[in-house]
Amino acid sequence: MTYKAIIFDLDGTLVNSIEDIGDAMNIVLERYKYPTHHYKAYETFVGSGIRSLVVNALPEAQRDQAQIDTCFEAMMAIYSQQCTVKTKPYDGIVALLDQLKTQPIKLSVLSNKADELTKKVVLALFPGYFNPILGLKIEAHKKPNPHVALELCKTLQVLPEETIYVGDTAIDMQTANNANMLAVGVLWGFRDKKELIEGGAKHILNHPLDLIDIL
Incomplete structure (x- = not known):
């Protein structure tokens, strides 16, 4: 694929x-x-x-x-x-994004954080990397509901099965599977490997640059 x-x-x-x-x-x-x-x-x-x-x-x-x-x-x-006072990218994230920007692949953000705050954090820490950047606008559309993820695919003009979803919780893995995307879990976040696997992760990353291997 x-x-x-x-x-x-x-x-x-x-x-x-x-x-x-x-x-x-x-x-x-x-x-x-x-x-x-x-x-x-x-x-x-x-x-x-x-x-x-x-x-x-x-x-x-x-x-x-x-x-x-x-x-x-x-x-x-x-x-x-104060949403960007102590908030920082994880080690290896910027290096990953720099590599991805050299490839013909579209990058987007989808968070359950409020939309205005999602945009504020991403634009402050990662200017120029992501489009679109979407947070939560309607409570009923909150992940793991795949609605917004599928709408993102339409905006990006890609099929769900051509899309990787990367996250650190079972909710993210469920969102990916509900949308028929490749569910990729990360171990540097807030949850453990057991939760990610039970949530339906198809790949587990120990370091951000491990994502390149999947591509």
Whole structure:
């Protein structure tokens, strides 16, 4: 198979963003005198969008809809101002992207992070590499729903089976399989090999440049 496009997840795949995410959510939790969390806990909270992260971070007794909405709005306001303070590309990602740019392959990003934040992070850290860059706009279209991934294929003018989807969670692998794309999991992100394989990964990468071997 000749692959014509690669779609990347963002958090845990292209960038390590867990400290900025955790710091912002902990500010919200402190505001309401709720317990805060270590970064390791936030690694288990991410992957399904910021609203889901807020729900997971709140104490179980405080997860009523009004409090979720209030904390979500506060989280978005804080995080949007500091989403690139500590967030950095993983080692080897820029080298991989530089190699991919020399090949006739289209590069895109699809994240469950809010669309405006996805664009802000990608454009700040990877200017000129990806088009289009898409985050979550409609909750019902959140990964592993393949809707947006399939729409991306139409935009890129490639078939799903000509597309590689690269991510670090089971949700990413399920998205790829639901869209009939090649599911490629990465081990430098927030989840382990067991989760990726159970999620349906067809390949596992130990280092970003391992992706070149698949091509």
